[in-house]
Amino acid sequence: MLDLTYETPKPKVIAGAKHDWELVIGLEVHAQVASNAKLFSGASTTFGAEPNSNVAFVDAAMPGMLPVINEFCVAQAVRTGLGLKADINLWSAFDRKNYFYPDLPQGYQISQLYHPIVGEGEVLVELGDGTARLVRVERIHLEQDAGKSIHDMDPNMSFVDLNRTGVALMEIVSRPDIRGPEEAAAYVVKLRQIMQYLGTCDGNMQNGNLRADVNVSVCRPGDYEKYQETQDFSHLGTRCEIKNMNSMRFIQQAIEVEARRQIAIIEDGGEVVQETRLYDPDKGETRSMRSKEEAHDYRYFPCPDLLPLEIEQGWVDDIANDLPELPDEKKARFISDFGLSDYDASVLTAETAAAAFFEKVAEGRDGKLAANWVINELFGRLKKDEKEITESPVSPDQLGGIITLITKGDISGKIAKDLFEIVYTEGGDPAEIVEARGMKQVTDTGAIEAAVDQVIADNPAQVAKAKENPKLAGWFVGQVMKATGGKANPKAVNEIVAKKLAD
Amino acid sequence: MSDLNKLTLADARDKLRAKEITSVELTEACLSAVEGGKTLNAFVHDTPDLALEQAKAADATLAKGDAPSMCGLPIGIKDLFCTKGVASQAGSAILEGFKPEYESTVSQNLLDAGAVMLGKLNMDEFAMGSSNETSVYGDVVNPWKVDDRNLTPGGSSGGSASAVAADLCLAATGTDTGGSIRQPAAFTGIVGIKPTYGRCSRWGVVAFASSLDQAGPMTKTVRDAAIMLEAMCGHDAKDSTSVDMAVPDFEAALEGDIKGKTIGIPKEYRMDGMPDEIEALWSQGTEMLKDAGAKIVDITLPHTKYALPAYYVIAPAEASSNLARYDGVRYGHRAKLSQGDGITEMYEKTRAEGFGPEVQRRIMVGTYVLSAGFYDAYYNRARKVRTLIKKDFEDVFAQGVDAILTPATPSAAFGLGEMKDADPVQMYLNDVFTVTVNLAGLPGISVPAGLDKQGLPLGLQLIGKPFEEGELLQFAHTLERAAGFVAKPEKWW
Numbered sequence: 001m002l003d004l005t006y007e008t009p010k011p012k013v014i015a016g017a018k019h020d021w022e023l024v025i026g027l028e029v030h031a032q033v034a035s036n037a038k039l040f041s042g043a044s045t046t047f048g049a050e051p052n053s054n055v056a057f058v059d060a061a062m063p064g065m066l067p068v069i070n071e072f073c074v075a076q077a078v079r080t081g082l083g084l085k086a087d088i089n090l091w092s093a094f095d096r097k098n099y100f101y102p103d104l105p106q107g108y109q110i111s112q113l114y115h116p117i118v119g120e121g122e123v124l125v126e127l128g129d130g131t132a133r134l135v136r137v138e139r140i141h142l143e144q145d146a147g148k149s150i151h152d153m154d155p156n157m158s159f160v161d162l163n164r165t166g167v168a169l170m171e172i173v174s175r176p177d178i179r180g181p182e183e184a185a186a187y188v189v190k191l192r193q194i195m196q197y198l199g200t201c202d203g204n205m206q207n208g209n210l211r212a213d214v215n216v217s218v219c220r221p222g223d224y225e226k227y228q229e230t231q232d233f234s235h236l237g238t239r240c241e242i243k244n245m246n247s248m249r250f251i252q253q254a255i256e257v258e259a260r261r262q263i264a265i266i267e268d269g270g271e272v273v274q275e276t277r278l279y280d281p282d283k284g285e286t287r288s289m290r291s292k293e294e295a296h297d298y299r300y301f302p303c304p305d306l307l308p309l310e311i312e313q314g315w316v317d318d319i320a321n322d323l324p325e326l327p328d329e330k331k332a333r334f335i336s337d338f339g340l341s342d343y344d345a346s347v348l349t350a351e352t353a354a355a356a357f358f359e360k361v362a363e364g365r366d367g368k369l370a371a372n373w374v375i376n377e378l379f380g381r382l383k384k385d386e387k388e389i390t391e392s393p394v395s396p397d398q399l400g401g402i403i404t405l406i407t408k409g410d411i412s413g414k415i416a417k418d419l420f421e422i423v424y425t426e427g428g429d430p431a432e433i434v435e436a437r438g439m440k441q442v443t444d445t446g447a448i449e450a451a452v453d454q455v456i457a458d459n460p461a462q463v464a465k466a467k468e469n470p471k472l473a474g475w476f477v478g479q480v481m482k483a484t485g486g487k488a489n490p491k492a493v494n495e496i497v498a499k500k501l502a503d
Numbered sequence: 504m505s506d507l508n509k510l511t512l513a514d515a516r517d518k519l520r521a522k523e524i525t526s527v528e529l530t531e532a533c534l535s536a537v538e539g540g541k542t543l544n545a546f547v548h549d550t551p552d553l554a555l556e557q558a559k560a561a562d563a564t565l566a567k568g569d570a571p572s573m574c575g576l577p578i579g580i581k582d583l584f585c586t587k588g589v590a591s592q593a594g595s596a597i598l599e600g601f602k603p604e605y606e607s608t609v610s611q612n613l614l615d616a617g618a619v620m621l622g623k624l625n626m627d628e629f630a631m632g633s634s635n636e637t638s639v640y641g642d643v644v645n646p647w648k649v650d651d652r653n654l655t656p657g658g659s660s661g662g663s664a665s666a667v668a669a670d671l672c673l674a675a676t677g678t679d680t681g682g683s684i685r686q687p688a689a690f691t692g693i694v695g696i697k698p699t700y701g702r703c704s705r706w707g708v709v710a711f712a713s714s715l716d717q718a719g720p721m722t723k724t725v726r727d728a729a730i731m732l733e734a735m736c737g738h739d740a741k742d743s744t745s746v747d748m749a750v751p752d753f754e755a756a757l758e759g760d761i762k763g764k765t766i767g768i769p770k771e772y773r774m775d776g777m778p779d780e781i782e783a784l785w786s787q788g789t790e791m792l793k794d795a796g797a798k799i800v801d802i803t804l805p806h807t808k809y810a811l812p813a814y815y816v817i818a819p820a821e822a823s824s825n826l827a828r829y830d831g832v833r834y835g836h837r838a839k840l841s842q843g844d845g846i847t848e849m850y851e852k853t854r855a856e857g858f859g860p861e862v863q864r865r866i867m868v869g870t871y872v873l874s875a876g877f878y879d880a881y882y883n884r885a886r887k888v889r890t891l892i893k894k895d896f897e898d899v900f901a902q903g904v905d906a907i908l909t910p911a912t913p914s915a916a917f918g919l920g921e922m923k924d925a926d927p928v929q930m931y932l933n934d935v936f937t938v939t940v941n942l943a944g945l946p947g948i949s950v951p952a953g954l955d956k957q958g959l960p961l962g963l964q965l966i967g968k969p970f971e972e973g974e975l976l977q978f979a980h981t982l983e984r985a986a987g988f989v990a991k992p993e994k995w996w
Contacts, residue, residue, distance in 0.1 A: 055606060063598065064585045064607060066742050098824050098873070100850055107827020154763040158834070158846075299873035302881060304713035304821050306743050396969040 006132035011224065012180030012255075016258050016263045018299050021218045023259050024227075024236050025178035029191055031170045031201040032145065032209040033076045038170035040110065047207050053163040059166040061105035066305050073168040074309065075236050076200040077117050077142050078319050080170055082196045083326055084137050086121025088316050092141075093308040098299040102160050104382075109416035111171075111254050113139035113300045115482045117309065120420075123194070124328055125187045126346070135187055136175040145169050164208075170201070176215065176236065181252035188248060205246045213276075216258045218266070235249055237262065238272040242279050242286055254279035258286045324346060330355055338367025347375055354389045355381075358413030360396030360445075365403050373403055377420055398423050401430035409489060410440050441489040445496065448480065448488050452496050455479045473497050507532035509670045512576055512727040519565055519575045522930050525566065526575025530558035530619050530672075534579040535787070536619055538670045542996040544701040545656075545666040547582060547640045548590040548623035548782070557833060559617040564617060573937030574617030578665045579624045579675040584610045584718070585621065585707040593709040594628045594638040597829045597857025599836045607707025607782060608677060608739045611891045616734035621672050625662030628859045629681055629713040630825065630973065633933035635661025636921060637861040642919050645691055646992040649957045657687030657933070670785045674731050676720040678708060680715045682912075682937025685949035688963025688991040689911035692951040692990060694728045695721045700944035701746035701970045702732075710825040712818040713744075715941040725950065729753035732972065733734055748970060756973030757980045762796030767904035771807035774913060781910045788908055788952055788963045789799040791985035792978070802806060804895040807939060809888045814938040815931055816872050816885035823869025824860075824975055829857060841918045893943040898966050906978045909936050911949040911962035923959075936964060946972045948979045954987040960990065 011022045038045060041056035046198060058065040081088050093115040096108040118140035126132040147165035151158045172191060178184050192203035192210060203210050217237035220226075227235040242258055245251045257279070262272045269341045277286040325333070327349050334345040334355075346360045347372060357378075364371035382392060402419055411419060411434055418437060423430055434440050442448060456463055456474055466472040476497045481488055507529045510518070518524045533549050554577060561575035561840040564855035585591045585603035592598040606614070614620070627637040631940025634655040643661040645654040646669035656665040660677030664687035667675050677684035679697035696719045703718040710716060717966060733754065738747040775781070793799050829855030831837035838852035858866065872881035899907070913935055922930050940947035946969070949962040963982065967975030 002707070062585075062603065062605070062834070063591070063593070063601070063709045064705070066706050068743055075615055077755075096824050098827060100827065100830065100846075102832045102846060104831060105828060107830065153869055156585060297875045299824070299870065299875075299878075301820060301824070301873055301878070305710075305743075313814070 006126065007130060007131075007262050009127050009131035009133055009179070009183065012182075013221070014218070014259055018267050020221055021257065021259070021263050022224055023180055023197065023398050024176045024217045024219055024224060024239075024318065024396065025180070025184050025255060026176035026215040026239075027174045027178065028186060028210045028213040028215070029172040029174075029188060029281055030213070031080075031191070031195055031203075033073045033142075033170055034166035034199055034201055035070065035073050035168055036074060037070055037072070038166040039070055039142065040074050041166055043166065045167050051162055051163060052157075054163040055165065059105065061107070067110060069304075069306065069309065070168065073142060074075045074117065074311065075319060076168075077140060077170050078311070078316055078318050079198050080172075080195060080200045080321065081118030081121060081140055082316075082320050082323055083200070084118075084121035084140070084172075086122060086137060086140065087119035088311075089115065089117055089119055089309060090311050090313060090316070091115065092117040094303040094306045096303045099296055102158065103149045103162070103165065105147070105162065105165060109144050109146065110306070111143035114302070115308070117143035123187060123190055125183060127182060127186055128346070133177065133179070133183055135177045138175050140170050140172045142171050143171055155353070164303050165351060176217075181255040184214065184255055185248040188251065190327070193350065197326055205248075208246060210246070212245045212251060214245055214255060215239045216242065216255050216262070218262050219257050235456060238274050239265070240272065240274065240286070241276045243274055243289060244277065250279060251252050253281065253284065256284060257284060261286065283464050300419050317467070324352075333450055336487070338362055338371065340367060340371050344371045351389065357389055357392070357396050361400045363400070363404065365400060366407060368399075369403055370405070375397060375418070381420075381424055382416060393427065394420070394424050397432055400440045404432055406433060409433060409491075410442060412486070412490065415439050415441075438487070439484060440487060442484050442487050445492060448484075448492050448496050449500075450481050451483050452476070452493070452500050455483065456500055470498075470501070473501055474503070506670075508536040508673070510673060510725045510829050512573070512673050512730050513724065515576055515673055516573070516730070520566075520570065526558040526561040526577075526619060527555065529575065529579045530621070533672050535622055536669075540669055540671045540996055543644045543646060543665050543669055543671070544641055545625055545669070545671060546622045547625045547848055548577060548773055550589055550620055550622045551750040553589070553622050554619050556934045557614070561619060563627055571615065571617040572730060573613060574675065575619060576617070576673055577621050578613065578619050578731075579663060579672040579976050580622045580664050581676050581678060583630055583678050583709045584676060585709065586610055587621070587970065590623060591723070592639065593630070594626045594640060595829075595859070595862070596639045597836045597854070597855065598834075599857075601835050603707070605707060608741065609735050610706035611707075612735055612737060613676070613731075616735070618749065622697065624666055624675055625793075626659075627659035627661065627683075628862050629709065630659040630678055630680055630716075631822070631861050632658040632664040633682070633686060633930050634917070634919070635660050635687070636923070637859050639859065643985070644919065644996075645916050646994075646996065647691060647916060647959055648992065648995060653919045654959070655919050657690035657912075657916065659683040660687050660695070660715040660721060664688055664693060664695070666720050666992065667691070667693050667723060669994075669996065674720055674727055676718060676735070677721040678716060679717050679937075680711045680818060681941050681942065682934040684719045685937050685947055685962070685964055686719060686933055688910050688949040689951070689960070689964075690916040690958030690990065690992070692949055692992070693723055694717065694725050694948065694983070696732060696948040696972070697940065697946065697977075698732060698736060698818055698972050699742055699746075699946045701939075702946075702970070702972065704742040704745045705736070706739055710752065712821040713825060714821060715814075715818060717941075725976055725983045726754060728948070728979075729757055729976045743798040746970070747840040751973045753973050753976055756977055759977045760796065761792070761978055761981050762831070763798065764796075764905045764978070765798045765800055765903050766792050767800055767899055767907045769802050769803035769804045769807065769907060769909060771804050772909045774935065777910070777913060778955075781913065781961060784953050784963065785908070785910050788982060788986070791982055792908065795981045797983060800904065802899050802902075802907070804892075804899065804939070806816075806888060806891040806895050810939040810942055811931065811935055813888035813892070814942060815868070817879050819865040819869030819888065819940070820873050820882050821869070823866045823873065826858075826862070826866055827831060828895050829854065830856070837973060882914055889942045891960070892939055896943045896945060896966075905968070906940050906975060907966040909964045909966065911964040912934060915955045915957065915959035915961055940966055945969060946975050948975055949987040950979045950982050950986070952982065953988065953989055960988070
């Protein structure tokens with residue numbers, strides 16, 4: 001396998017009024033586990049159901065109801081951990097995080113504070129300019145999502161929808177290894193890509209299935225390196241946590257805005273207060289979520305309703321053996337096996353569906369040619385129609401058929417584009433279409449010779465000129481192509497014209 | 504036949520199978536006893552129609568033969584168990600009007616075994632109390648009396664104890680978090696067993712302290728306890744702490760011999776200021792087991808003195824979290840709110856109105872011991888103590904001890920209202936002999952063994968090895984026969 005090696009990117013530097021400042025960023029990504037049932041109940045997780053229709057007794061915290069762990073969700077967390085090359089903890093445990101809110105029926109969230117199921121891992125974040133950052137993942141733990149409070153439906157009342165209550169989340173916590181807004185967004189994109197490959201989270205940010213809490217601090221150039229040497233956080237600035245970001249664009253904006261806010265405070269001689277903040281995209285600012293008086297004491301303690309979660313190495317090994325090829329591996333293979341460029345390989349491996357489509361097209365054919373057709377023609381055409389690859393009217397077999405016709409010399413590149421449009425809009429077998437509509441290149445030398453002879457016979461003056469200046473042969477080729485409606489094989493026409501003119 | 508309600512489960516079962524009586528007759532006798540026993544305030548939600556319907560069905564099953572183990576036997580269910588369509592309030596105002604749409608696993612197991620449910624039994628609010636004086640339904644009265652003084656039946660399963668002792672039902676379910684089955688059993692002269700943690704499913708039982716709560720039977724005899732426990736317990740996939748182990752034939756286990764078995768007498772249970780009568784009863788019990796062929800050894804359980812404080816950290820900590828769900832949002836009581844009140848006011852007013860003082864006290868204690876800065880000093884230390892207490896027992900069992908004999912309570916039943924102004928810790932001292940068993944997750948049984956000078960029943964406690972309830976019942980059965988306790992409260996109600 002090809003080894004992907006990259007330069008380390010430079011940290012983002014913001015010039016303050018007095019000094020330069022660098023950014024230090026860590027992310028807590030909340031990824032909804034792709035599972036039909038909730039973490040501790042059999043209730044459905046289908047998005048968009050009638051409010052309060054996907055609610056089991058335990059989700060509504062009815063008296064005496066007890067949680068029972070959903071083994072599939074555990075497997076999904078393990079799968080995610082393995083995908084991030086992380087340590088899997090065979091012994092983990094659930095804790096209760098206690099706080100009151102109407103969309104939290106139990107009065108506590110079951111989470112894993114002290115003993116998470118997944119330990120240290122890593123994510124390679126490529127930035128597309130030949131640089132990449134290896135971001136360390138500290139841990140992944142399983143926890144319950146809360147429900148949804150709706151405050152704007154009635155002037156006097158609030159409503160609660162418990163459909164999301166108890167849905168399984170993976171909280172993926174990174175180390176403070178991210179050094180700029182673009183890196184942060186690229187990290188989330190990469191995590192999402194890996195989880196989509198693994199089938200452990202659909203990554204849909206609009207539905208809230210992937211959210212991020214972003215920790216931002218600033219430090220002077222050189223301080224981060226001191227932190228790296230010692231792992232002593234005192235070299236870094238005080239961080240603020242921006243909660244619940246659900247778009248890549250907002251993540252970048254919020255980081256930039258928050259960093260500038262902190263720099264201004266420090267340069268004015270003030271101190272950054274560690275707190276949770278919200279990003280307001282309309283105003284382009286972050287603001288404090290709660291005051292000190294309301295600071296939560298979550299009173300974490302081990303959940304007595306659940307035994308520690310003990311899993312066996314053999315079970316983990318089975319999951320590991322079933323792991324699909326991951327983005328980095330697939331990209332490396334596309335580069336080495338198909339001779340693709342780094343860029344093309346990245347584009348084609350962004351989503352598993354596109355990669356699978358490409359691989360079917362490229363099977364037994366020229367990889368680079370297949371990549372060009374998939375990226376330029378197919379993706380371009382789909383984008384025009386706002387269609388996903390999974391909705392493509394052209395199947396891999398059909399596109400492959402078109403490419404085969406090109407490489408066999410049956411059609412020219414130009415005809416191939418016309419053919420692609422026909423297949424895209426009307427469907428059908430490319431070879432049959434070419435046959436039925438007479439789009440095939442004429443390779444029958446007899447027919448081409450006849451056409452050439454005719455052009456020569458019709459244009460004696462040109463023949464005379466061409467005999468003195470062989471460059472004029474092109475004019476004859478053009479005439480022959482015209483006479484054959486573009487179907488003559490250009491290579492054959494060239495050869496015959498050259499031969500006849502030389503006679 | 505008169506006084507059918509006075510039968511034991513075993514006798515009633517045999518008579519039903521011999522077609523000497525019908526379940527409807529038996530149930531009607533109990534229903535009229537329940538009606539006549541209102542003064543005791545034991546039954547708080549009666550279900551006579553349901554009971555008669557179940558009794559008729561039981562009679563039909565009995566007529567066909569091959570009836571399940573408790574077919575046609577009328578029992579009472581502690582209010583802590585959720586019973587489908589029947590009020591289940593855990594003795595609290597905050598669950599006012601709550602009728603679950605589900606049946607707890609334990610009560611369902613009993614119904615599946617053919618038992619007839621007469622109604623729901625009074626208890627301390629959320630099972631927090633040792634005198635049944637914290638209930639929203641009011642105090643339960645012990646059928647045993649001294650002069651004209653009304654006595655406590657103990658708690659928290661006070662309604663269950665009083666109802667069984669007064670023959671309002673043949674048996675009842677209880678729950679035991681720190682002694683809530685064994686202490687009231689001792690105060691009312693009946694048998695109560697708390698099985699090993701994990702034996703009975705907690706699903707559908709309103710939680711007090713999840714790592715300590717266990718359901719168990721409260722019965723007139725040890726044999727009845729064996730019959731009923733077998734029907735109640737068993738693995739339940741809906742409770743992750745329920746143990747996947749086969750349930751033995753507990754009644755058959757009674758017949759064995761205890762010759763050569765070893766009984767440990769822990770010196771740490773000899774408390775300062777313990778009444779002589781309790782001390783004497785304990786010695787008599789020891790002699791009885793010795794006479795039956797058991798070897799008696801003195802043992803030490805060195806961490807016993809830390810058990811009560813550890814218990815009163817762990818149980819309130821878990822309770823403070825378990826009771827957070829009673830917030831007025833989805834079911835039960837919600838306080839009337841004023842204009843401008845928000846979510847916080849809704850919580851504060853609802854919980855202030857819905858929870859009684861003892862429950863509020865424990866929620867506050869629990870919240871405190873889990874809070875940042877105090878967690879390690881209280882909760883974590885209490886957990887360490889718990890581990891040590893568990894190890895004390897493991898060591899003793901590893902040395903060959905088969906069961907441990909202790910007093911069940913430090914005193915006989917006391918007067919209702921007598922402790923009302925006392926320091927709450929005085930009340931907590933009632934659990935001093937029983938909490939260790941919950942902390943260690945072991946089975947414990949209280950067996951009536953004698954009367955004190957005032958004529959009130961006293962109980963002895965036997966503590967067994969984990970999941971050795973069969974052996975424990977056998978010891979208890981031996982003790983019961985030797986003690987020959989047959990006293991009954993004189994009917995005054």
